[in-house]
Amino acid sequence: MTGQLVNLKILLVNLSTCRLFSLKFRRRIKILNIMDISPFASPLYLLAKPAGARCNLACKYCYYLEKGKLYADRPTEVMSEEMLERFVREYIGAQTMPEVLFTWHGGEALMRPLSFYKRAVELQQKYAGGRRIDNCIQTNGTLLTDEWCRFFKEQGWLVGVSIDGPQEFHDEYRRNKGGRPSWAQVMRGIDLLNRHGVEWNALAVVNDFNGDYPLDFYHFFKEIGCHYLQFTPVVERGQHHADGRSLASPTEAGEGGVLDFSVSPEQWGRFLCAIFDEWVREDVGTYFVQLFDATLANWVGQQPGICTLAPTCGHAGAIEWNGDVYVCDHFVFPEYKLGNIMTDSIVGMMHSERQHAFGQAKRTALPGQCRGCKYLFACNGECPRNRFAHTAAGEPGLNYLCKGYYQFFDHVAPYMDFMKAQLERELPPAAIMEAVRREPGRFGA
Numbered sequence: 045m046t047g048q049l050v051n052l053k054i055l056l057v058n059l060s061t062c063r064l065f066s067l068k069f070r071r072r073i074k075i076l077n078i079m080d081i082s083p084f085a086s087p088l089y090l091l092a093k094p095a096g097a098r099c100n101l102a103c104k105y106c107y108y109l110e111k112g113k114l115y116a117d118r119p120t121e122v123m124s125e126e127m128l129e130r131f132v133r134e135y136i137g138a139q140t141m142p143e144v145l146f147t148w149h150g151g152e153a154l155m156r157p158l159s160f161y162k163r164a165v166e167l168q169q170k171y172a173g174g175r176r177i178d179n180c181i182q183t184n185g186t187l188l189t190d191e192w193c194r195f196f197k198e199q200g201w202l203v204g205v206s207i208d209g210p211q212e213f214h215d216e217y218r219r220n221k222g223g224r225p226s227w228a229q230v231m232r233g234i235d236l237l238n239r240h241g242v243e244w245n246a247l248a249v250v251n252d253f254n255g256d257y258p259l260d261f262y263h264f265f266k267e268i269g270c271h272y273l274q275f276t277p278v279v280e281r282g283q284h285h286a287d288g289r290s291l292a293s294p295t296e297a298g299e300g301g302v303l304d305f306s307v308s309p310e311q312w313g314r315f316l317c318a319i320f321d322e323w324v325r326e327d328v329g330t331y332f333v334q335l336f337d338a339t340l341a342n343w344v345g346q347q348p349g350i351c352t353l354a355p356t357c358g359h360a361g362a363i364e365w366n367g368d369v370y371v372c373d374h375f376v377f378p379e380y381k382l383g384n385i386m387t388d389s390i391v392g393m394m395h396s397e398r399q400h401a402f403g404q405a406k407r408t409a410l411p412g413q414c415r416g417c418k419y420l421f422a423c424n425g426e427c428p429r430n431r432f433a434h435t436a437a438g439e440p441g442l443n444y445l446c447k448g449y450y451q452f453f454d455h456v457a458p459y460m461d462f463m464k465a466q467l468e469r470e471l472p473p474a475a476i477m478e479a480v481r482r483e484p485g486r487f488g489a
Contacts (some may be wrong), residue, residue, distance in 0.1 A: 045243075052412075056062065063218060064287050069082075073416075086311045087139070087140075087141050087145075088139060088359065088390070088394050089145065089359060089360040089486075090135060090360070090361050090362065090363045090390065090394075091149040091360065091361070091362045091363070092097075092123075092131065092146065092148050093149055093150060093151060093362060093363065093365055094123040094128070094148060095122050095123070095150055095151050095152065095153065095156050096111065096112055096113065096115065096121040096122070096150075096151055097109055097110070097111040097112035097151045097154035098121055098122070098155045099151045099152045099184070100155065100184075100186060100187065100221075101184055101186065101218060101219065102219060102220060103218045104217040104219075104305055105174060105251060105278045105303075105306075105316065107280060107374065108373075109151075109375050110288070110290060110291060111364075113178030113287045113289050114287065114289075114376070115366065116288075117395035118366065119260075121365055122144055122156060122365055122422065123156070123160075123365040123366075124128065125160075125163060127365070127366065127367055127385075127386075128150075128163065128164060128369070130386065131163060131356055131363065131385060132168055132170075132171055133167070133171045134177060134390050135390060136168070136173065136177075136427075137390075138390040138391045140177065142167075142175055142176060143175065143177075143178065144172075144175050144176070144177050145178045145179070145180065146168070146177065146178070146179045146420050147179075147180050147181075147182075148181040148182070149181075149373065150182065150183075150351065152182050152183065153183055154181075154183050158191060159197060160219070162195070164179075165199060166181075177442060178200070179199065179200075179201045180201060180203070180204065181196075181201060181202075181203055181204065182204040182206065183204070183205060183206070183233075183234075184205075184226065184230065185205045185206065185207065185234060186226055186229035186233060187233075188236050189236070190236060190240070190391070192344075193236045193237055193240035193242050194240060195244045196240070197240045197241055201242070201433050202244070203237060203243070203245075204243040204244065205230065205233065205245070205246055205302075206218070206230075206247050206248075206249070207230050207231075207246055207247075208248050208249050208254055209248060209254050209261040209265070210260060210264045210266050211225075211228075212265075213253060213257070213260075214226070214230070216252070216254070217249075217251060219340070231268075233400070233416045238269070245270075245272040245274065246270045246273050246274070247274050247275075247278050248261070248265070248273065248275040249275070249277075249279045250278065250310070250311075250312065250315060251278045251305045251306065251307055252304060252305055252306060252307055252406040253311055255311035255312065255315050256311065257318075258314070258318035259318055260316075261323065262319045262322060266331060268329075271330065271332060273332065273333050273334065274333075274334035274335070275333075275334075275335070277307045277445060277448075278307060279304070279430050279444055280292070280303045280305070280306055280376070281296075281301045281432065282301045283296050287449040289340040290329075293375075293377040293380075294375065294428060294431070294432070295377075302444070309444065309446065309448040310447060310448060311444050312448030312449070312452075313447060313448030313449070313450070314451075316335065316448070316476065317332070317451065317455045317456075318449075319443070320333075320336060320452070320455065321361065324459050324476055324480060325337060325477055325480050325481070328473060328477055329472070329474035334349075334350060336456075338353045339453070339460060340460055340463055340464070340473065342421055343421075343422065343426075343460040343461075343463070343464050344464050344467055351427070352426050353422070353423065353426065354406075355406070355407050355424045356406050356407050357372065357380060357402075357406045357427075358372075358399050358400065358404070358406075359395075359401050359403065360373070361382065361394055361399070362370065362376055363443065364376070366384070367385040367386050368383075369381070369382045369383045369384065369388070371398075371399055374427065375428045376465045380402075382394075382396065406424065406425065406428050407424070407425075409431075409441055410425050411435050411440065411442055413435040413437065414435075414441075414442065414443075417450070419449075419450060419453040419454070423443075423450075423453065425474075426449060427443075430444045432441050432444060433446065458486070459480075459487055462476050462479060463476050470479060
């Protein structure tokens with residue numbers, strides 16, 4: 045590893061966002077020579093689902109809520125203490141890195157009591173074996189209490205809060221099972237996190253409704269003091285299954301049937317460009333937008349920190365409450381199940397030929413239009429789950445959001461070129477803000 049490369053990485057860390065699912069803490073990223081570690085020179089991650097698909101909300105666009113139907117014949121849907129210990133022991137033992145990150149996910153992760161997570165911490169300490177243990181948890185925020193927040197603060201947990209912007213945007217789809225809105229409860233939860241000094245990120249879903257109001261959306265997060273923001277485009281297709289599930293799996297072909305809450309490619313492009321234009325003029329180095337940071341990482345030839353924009357995937361699986369392991373959190377379908385930790389090793393599953401093939405297919409299955417695209421290095425075809433459209437030549441496998449991503453990358457190219465040059469000279473990328481003010485014509489502004 046060259047000195048210049050290390051410096052670039054360090055500078056990127058200074059700009060990069062703290063993302064729940066990037067599986068690293070921004071403040072704790074270290075430059076490691078991973079080639080000194082064997083047998084597998086890469087981290088391994090499992091998103092744990094201690095309450096399965098259980099949730100106190102019934103968000104209309106939720107991709108995970110119906111996963112409970114996969115276990116409809118089981119008497120319970122919560123991780124037992126026996127399974128918890130097995131998971132903690134096996135997961136730590138599977139790592140080749142000195143730092144281990146546990147990511148608690150759902151459904152709604154707080155559907156398990158606080159005592160469950162206190163026990164998890166005890167088990168982590170028991171089996172740490174000298175490794176550093178970090179934890180992050182994703183929640184809808186409605187069940188947060190002072191007791192929960194004190195625990196998160198004392199243990200140094202990072203909390204991801206799902207919130208879709210201002211009340212009108214959020215309550216459009218994020219309601220409870222009785223149809224009641226949830227925004228006020230989420231804001232109460234955020235207030236509790238702030239009062240207790242808990243580090244938190246926002247995870248916001250971009251849909252057909254809020255996708256038309258990018259600046260209202262972005263300004264809301266700035267107004268509530270959220271400096272670490274990730275937003276995810278929702279794209280789902282309908283497909284009836286015999287067990288009652290209604291969402292299509294990635295293997296079910298066809299580009300029709302996109303559900304009405306999905307963001308359109310055109311919306312997604314306009315949304316990203318509008319927010320970027322404000323961010324690049326006012327907020328670089330102050331507000332951290334995951335997608336923008338990941339784009340810059342790709343621009344300078346570094347790992348982007350998020351699987352969607354990486355060349356390959358497959359390093360992060362999902363483990364259900366009963367120990368079932370799936371190739372990815374967005375691929376929890378029967379055909380993507382790898383095994384179960386009660387009978388199969390985590391290392392064996394996550395480093396299997398099947399998992400390797402799944403991860404490599406992100407690159408090898410790209411259609412010709414993608415392989416010839418000038419922004420392939422920045423996009424890498426995005427997530428395979430969204431590759432159900434057809435190219436202009438009729439070839440399958442094009443990402444549904446391709447048009448939007450192309451618009452975004454084309455729009456930000458001159459800004460990214462400038463920030464890349466800054467990094468190569470070991471200068472702060474935030475200088476882009478002054479450059480835009482001083483020479484707006486240089487960037488097409």
